[in-house]
Structure formats: C-alpha cells, structure tokens
Amino acid sequence: MLSPGRARPTPDAGENAVFRGRALPWVFLLPSLLILAVFIYLPALQTLRLAAYRANVILGTEQFVGLANFAELLSSPAYRQVALQTLVFTVLTVTFGLLLSLGLAWLASRPVRGASTYRLLLIYPYALSPAIAGTLWLFLFNPEIGVVNALLGELFGVRPRWLDTPVLAFGLVTLAAIWKGLAYNIVFYLASIQNLPGDVMEAAEIDGATPAQVFWRVAFPLLSPITFFLVFTNIIAALFDSFALTDILTRGGPYTGNAGATTFLVYQLYQDGFVNFKTGAAAAQAALMLALVAFVTWMQFRLGERRVHYGS
Amino acid sequence: MAVKHPAAPPARADRAAPRSRRARGVWVTHAALILAILIISAPLIFAVIKSTQTSSVVLSPSLLPGGAFLQNLSGVWEDAHLGRYMRNSLVVAVCVTAGKTTLALLAALAFVYFRFPLKGAAFTLVLLSLMLPTEVLIIALFDLVSRDLKWANTYAAIIVPFLASATGTFLFRQHFLSIPTSLADAARIDGCGPLRYLTHILIPMSTNTIGALAVIQFVYAWDQYIWPLVIMQQDDKQVVQVGLRKLIEVGGQTDWGAVMAGAVITALPPLIVFTALQKQFSRGFALTEDK
Numbered sequence: 001m002l003s004p005g006r007a008r009p010t011p012d013a014g015e016n017a018v019f020r021g022r023a024l025p026w027v028f029l030l031p032s033l034l035i036l037a038v039f040i041y042l043p044a045l046q047t048l049r050l051a052a053y054r055a056n057v058i059l060g061t062e063q064f065v066g067l068a069n070f071a072e073l074l075s076s077p078a079y080r081q082v083a084l085q086t087l088v089f090t091v092l093t094v095t096f097g098l099l100l101s102l103g104l105a106w107l108a109s110r111p112v113r114g115a116s117t118y119r120l121l122l123i124y125p126y127a128l129s130p131a132i133a134g135t136l137w138l139f140l141f142n143p144e145i146g147v148v149n150a151l152l153g154e155l156f157g158v159r160p161r162w163l164d165t166p167v168l169a170f171g172l173v174t175l176a177a178i179w180k181g182l183a184y185n186i187v188f189y190l191a192s193i194q195n196l197p198g199d200v201m202e203a204a205e206i207d208g209a210t211p212a213q214v215f216w217r218v219a220f221p222l223l224s225p226i227t228f229f230l231v232f233t234n235i236i237a238a239l240f241d242s243f244a245l246t247d248i249l250t251r252g253g254p255y256t257g258n259a260g261a262t263t264f265l266v267y268q269l270y271q272d273g274f275v276n277f278k279t280g281a282a283a284a285q286a287a288l289m290l291a292l293v294a295f296v297t298w299m300q301f302r303l304g305e306r307r308v309h310y311g312s
Numbered sequence: 313m314a315v316k317h318p319a320a321p322p323a324r325a326d327r328a329a330p331r332s333r334r335a336r337g338v339w340v341t342h343a344a345l346i347l348a349i350l351i352i353s354a355p356l357i358f359a360v361i362k363s364t365q366t367s368s369v370v371l372s373p374s375l376l377p378g379g380a381f382l383q384n385l386s387g388v389w390e391d392a393h394l395g396r397y398m399r400n401s402l403v404v405a406v407c408v409t410a411g412k413t414t415l416a417l418l419a420a421l422a423f424v425y426f427r428f429p430l431k432g433a434a435f436t437l438v439l440l441s442l443m444l445p446t447e448v449l450i451i452a453l454f455d456l457v458s459r460d461l462k463w464a465n466t467y468a469a470i471i472v473p474f475l476a477s478a479t480g481t482f483l484f485r486q487h488f489l490s491i492p493t494s495l496a497d498a499a500r501i502d503g504c505g506p507l508r509y510l511t512h513i514l515i516p517m518s519t520n521t522i523g524a525l526a527v528i529q530f531v532y533a534w535d536q537y538i539w540p541l542v543i544m545q546q547d548d549k550q551v552v553q554v555g556l557r558k559l560i561e562v563g564g565q566t567d568w569g570a571v572m573a574g575a576v577i578t579a580l581p582p583l584i585v586f587t588a589l590q591k592q593f594s595r596g597f598a599l600t601e602d603k
Contacts, residue, residue: 016489017427018496019506025426028418028506029434032476035415039453039473040441046452060459104348110341120590121349127527127582128356129535131553135560135575136355139362139568147358150373182352211337240447244537248557266447266538273451274542282451289448297443 044290050283059277069284078258079268079285086264089174090238097178098185098230102223105189106215119190126183130241133180134248138163141172166261169250173262176245181237185230192226193219225304232300236293240266265289356579363572370569384573388559394574396548397555400467401534402581404551407471408533409526416480416525417518421510423481424488425496442478447538454542465546470539480525487521488514523592530585552578 051069055062073079108118141148141162149159162168196219204218205211243266246252252263252271259268269289273282350357362370363385365378388394422428423435446453453473458464463472491514499509515522540551550558556578559571586593 016424016493016496018493018500019425019509021426021506022428024506025422025428025431028422028426032415032419032481033434033437035472035476036437036441036478039456040444040449040476041437043449043452043456044444046455047449050452050455107341107345107348110338112338112341112345118345118349122345122352124583124586125352125356127531127586128579129531129537129553129582131535131537131556132575132579133355135556135571136359138560139572140355140358145371145568147373147375179352179355236445240445243447244535244553247537247541248560269447270450270538270542273454279451286448286451290444293443293445293448 047283047286047290050280051287053280053283055279055283056277065280069280070288073281073284073288076258081257081259082263082265082268085170085259085261086239089170089177089242089264090235092174093177093181093238094231094234097181097234098227100178101182101185102189102227104182105186105193106219108186109190109193123183123187123190125180126187128180128183130180130244131248133176134245137172137176138249163250164254166254166256169254170261173242173246173249176249177238177242180241180245181234184237185234188226188230189223192223196222228300228304232296235296239264239289239292243267243270265292359572359575363569363576365569367567367569370572380569381573384567384569385577387567388570388574388577392555392559392570392574393547394552394555394559394577397550397552398577398581400549401552403467404470404536405530405533405581407467408474409529411471411475412477412480412529413522413525415475416477416484417510417515419481420484420488421506421514423485425506425509438476438478438481441476446473450538450542453539457543464543465549467549469543470536470551473539474533474536477525477529480529483521483525484518487518491517520592520595523589524596527586527589527593531582534582 052064052066053062054065054069104122108115108122112118140146143149143159143161143163146162149162153159160168162172200222201214201218204214209217242264246262246264246267247270250260250262252260252267254261263271265285266289269282269285272278272285358375361375361377364381365374365376366380366383369376369378385394419438423431457469457473461469463469495513496509499513504512535553536551537553541554541557544550544554547558556571556574559574560566
C-alpha cells in the first residue's frame with residue numbers, strides 16, 4: 001500500500017528536526033513500537049522456535065525435533081501439491097488481474113463525459129470483503145440453483161459441477177480472486193495514469209502514433225514502476241487474502257491427488273494449525289512462508305532499484 | 313488526464329478524419345465502460361435482487377425484485393445473530409481505525425520533527441513489520457494471545473494486535489516531509505509544542521491522507537477473517553465476516569434470500585465509509601483531474 005515514486009525508505013538526516021527533547025520522540029514512538037514488538041516480532045521469533053518442536057497448542061505439549069518438521073513438509077507430496085497450486089493460482093491472478101485492471105483503468109482515464117462516475121463505479125468493489133465475495137460467488141455458481149448454471153443450461157444444455165470438479169473449482173476461485181482484486185489495482189493504475197506526462201503522449205499522437213502505439217510504446221513503459229509495485233502487492237494478496245475466499249467458497253476442496261484442489265499455502269497452514277492441531281508442522285509452514293515473503297520483498301527492492309526508474 | 317486534446321484550431325489539414333474517428337471512439341469508450349461496470353457489479357446486483365425475493369422465488373433463476381427484503385433481513389438479524397455480529401465488527405473496525413490513525417500520526421511526528429539516536433533502527437523496525445503478515449504469525453499469535461495474555465474471546469484480541477500501522481506511519485511521514493519546515497520553526501518560536509503543532513497544524517493539513525488511510529484501515533479491520541475465526545470461540549463476540557460463514561452452514565438447507573440480505577448489509581458499512589471519504593481517498597492517492 002506504499003506507492004512507489006514517493007518512496008524514501010531511509011530516514012532523512014533530520015533537516016526537519018525542529019523540536020527538542022530526548023525522551024519525547026520515544027514517548028510518541030513507544031505505543032507503535034510496543035505493539036509491533038509484542039504482536040509482530042515476538043510471534044515471528046516464537047514461530048521460528050515452534051517450528052523446531054512437535055507441539056500442540058491445545059494440549060500444551062512440546063517436544064524438540066530439530067529440522068524434522070521441515071524435512072517432513074518438503075518430502076510430503078500433499079504439501080508439494082499445495083505449493084504448486086499456490087504458485088499457479090498466484091501467477092494466474094497476478095497476470096490476469098493486472099492486465100484487466102490496467103485495461104479498465106486506461107479506459108476509465110479517457111476524457112469522456114461522466115468519467116468520474118465511471119471511475120467511482122469501477123473502484124467501489126474495493127470495499128467488498130473476500131468473505132462477501134466468496135458468499136456471492138457460492139450462490140451464483142451453485143450447481144443446482146445458481147443463476148450461472150441456469151443460464152448455461154438454458155443456452156448450451158450444460159450444468160457444470162463447479163464446486164465438485166477440481167479444475168472448475170480451481171478456476172472459479174481464481175476468477176473470484178481476480179474479480180476481488182480488480183478495484184484495488186484500478187485505484188493505483190488510475191492514479192498513475194493521471195500523473196503521466198500528457199504532453200509526451202500528445203506529441204506521440206501528433207507524430208501519427210495510433211492509440212495502441214501510444215499505449216504500448218509510451219504509456220506502458222512509463223507505468224512500469226506502478227506495475228512493478230502492484231505485482232508484489234498482488235503476490236502477497238494472492239498468498240494471504242485468498243483464505244477467506246477459499247474457506248467460504250470451497251473449504252479448500254474438492255479432493256484431487258494428495259490435497260484439495262483449492263488448498264493453498266495459507267489454507268494448509270490454518271488446517272494443520274487449527275483443525276489438525278499439528279502446531280509444530282504449522283509453525284514450520286509459517287516459517288517457510290515467512291522466508292517466501294522475505295524473498296519476495298527482497299526481490300522487490302533489489303529489482304526495483306536496478307530495473308525500474310521511479311523518477312523523483 | 314491521459315491525453316489532452318488542444319482546443320486551438322488544428323495546425324494540419326488532415327485533422328478532420330481523426331476527429332470523426334475520435335467521436336466514434338468516444339461512444340466505444342462509453343459502451344465498453346458500461347459493459348465492464350455491469351460485469352464487475354453483476355455479483356452484487358444479483359445479491360441485492362435475490363435478497364428481496366421470498367424463499368420460494370429465491371431458488372428459481374428469476375431476477376425480478378420481490379418485496380421480502382425486510383423479512384429476509386429480520387430473519388438473519390435476530391435468529392442468526394447478524395445484528396450482534398455487525399455491532400461487534402463496528403466496534404472493532406472503529407477502534408482499530410481510530411487507534412491506528414492516532415499511533416501512526418504520533419510515530420510520524422517523532423520521525424519527522426525530532427533528531428534522536430537509533431532513529432534509523434526504529435524506522436527499520438516499523439517498516440520491516442510490513443514483511444510479517446498476521447496470517448503467517450497466527451500460530452504463535454494464538455499461543456501468545458490465548459495462553460499468555462488470556463485474551464481469547466475478548467475484543468482486545470482482535471483490536472490491540474492491529475493498532476500499529478507501518479503503512480500509516482510511512483504515509484504520514486511522507487506527507488509531513490512535504491510540509492515546509494518553516495511552518496514548524498515558526499510554531500516553535502511562538503512557543504507551540506510538538507503535540508499542539510500536531511493537533512493544530514499538521515492534522516488540519518493532512519485531511520486527505522487521514523481520509524485515505526481511514527478508508528484503507530476501516531476496510532482492512534472490517535474484512536478481518538482468519539484471526540477472529542481462530543481466536544473467537546464464543547459466538548457472541550464474533551465478527552460479521554465469520555458470521556457470514558455461519559449463515560451458510562446452518563444445517564443442510566441454506567436460506568439463500570436471508571444469506572443474500574446478510575451479505576448486502578455486511579457490505580454496507582465499508583461502502584458507506586468509502587463513499588463518504590471518496591474525495592479524500594481519491595486525493596490521497598492523487599486520483600483527481602488536476603493534481
């Protein structure tokens with residue numbers, strides 16, 4: 001949710017440092033730092049510790065097993081399937097989600113009458129929660145009474161079993177996740193499109209460039225910083241926000257191979273931690289996900305510095 | 313504005329042809345936008361229609377609005393405790409939004425207007441927390457909150473851990489840095505302390521950023537799902553997102569009219585906040601016509 005371009009990750013040398021006082025800044029910072037320390041950093045360390053135990057939060061039992069939890073996870077076919085499914089789901093939602101929202105934002109940024117109303121109608125779904133999205137889609141795609149199958153049955157005589165067929169359920173969750181993410185991406189794309197240098201594109205147009213050429217040759221490269229930023233926020237969203245959606249829509253199912261077709265990493269973590277009570281195994285999964293998020297963030301900063309020009 | 317069309321007479325003679333093409337392009341744009349908005353809104357429109365139908369009509373493909381909305385709503389409001397879930401979510405979302413905004417303002421104040429040792433380390437500590445989503449910490453967080461703090465089934469469990477905001481601190485810091493230092497200098501010379509400067513000068517100058525953040529934080533707090541699902545075992549403290557899940561799983565027969573009424577009502581508070589602060593939200597992210 002931090003927008004690039006304005007990003008200055010290192011604190012300034014203090015040219016704004018106006019007020020005096022040694023203790024005062026710490027008084028202002030203390031509430032934030034205390035909450036971060038207790039509810040973010042302490043649990044993070046505790047997660048790493050628990051990953052080395054065969055533990056059960058409910059029973060309160062703990063037994064040190066070293067790296068056994070990790071070894072078990074990495075050699076488990078079910079976990080590998082879940083990881084692969086998460087990868088495919090993430091790639092699909094990020095790719096199609098960003099392409100669609102860029103197209104829509106571009107369309108909504110055209111100077112037509114009522115443009116601000118169109119923009120509002122495109123971004124309001126941001127305020128709909130993943131759980132509501134799951135509930136609505138569950139009814140829409142209900143095999144017997146859903147309106148989608150009523151329509152498909154009428155037109156083509158087919159009534160797919162959306163929630164019982166692994167491939168269809170996977171596709172459905174992916175589609176719902178793309179739908180849910182559109183508004184957020186459109187907000188950021190609209191903001192950046194409006195900040196594009198209009199004169200550059202005008203010049204291209206006067207030089208005889210077609211609208212498609214203006215878009216791909218001029219606008220698209222200029223939008224690379226925001227696209228880059230959105231790729232990473234969308235990866236994080238696909239990894240975590242998918243939980244409510246899949247929990248309501250499919251409960252991680254239907255079964256295929258060694259795991260449910262729509263069981264993604266975070267769902268598996270919840271299942272093992274709070275349904276199967278395999279706390280140590282769940283903590284090991286959490287540790288792996290922490291490493292994944294750290295890697296994604298590191299890539300973002302690393303590649304961001306090198307390839308993408310953020311401007312001033 | 314993406315492309316500005318000059319109002320001055322065209323310099324070239326071949327300007328007429330592109331113009332008619334452009335006029336057609338405008339209608340294509342309108343049509344495409346309307347179609348896109350209809351497709352995107354379809355699930356919500358569908359939910360609104362279905363929430364008004366009686367239980368005999370709701371299972372049919374009929375898309376004609378009925379008159380049973382209040383009946384459907386009163387069903388879920390009392391019998392399925394939607395009213396209670398909504399009140400819980402409202403308390404949580406308002407507290408989290410207000411708390412996050414306050415703490416982020418104070419933290420940004422410290423980072424921008426003070427020079428102190430370990431400032432860089434403190435800032436890194438705030439920023440790095442972005443890399444640690446609650447979902448990943450949930451196992452250890454559950455342990456801490458339920459066993460050590462004994463907060464299970466309390467509002468504190470779903471409010472306090474979310475009061476610090478790296479995003480808020482960062483955005484307020486960026487915004488404060490864009491305000492001329494001379495203002496703070498003048499205030500200090502006039503004998504104005506940092507807190508007074510914050511409440512009298514900075515906050516009134518930050519309404520757009522505060523509005524934009526309030527939308528984001530309210531939506532985030534309202535949407536909480538996995539954490540309340542595990543930490544709230546008592547139904548009377550549960551939030552409305554998890555309540556929706558319970559509406560669906562009542563026995564074998566789901567009362568879809570009632571569920572849709574519940575979903576529509578659940579969607580309202582963040583939509584109201586979003587609509588009310590839409591101008592600030594847009595300005596906060598520079599979405600307006602003229603920057």
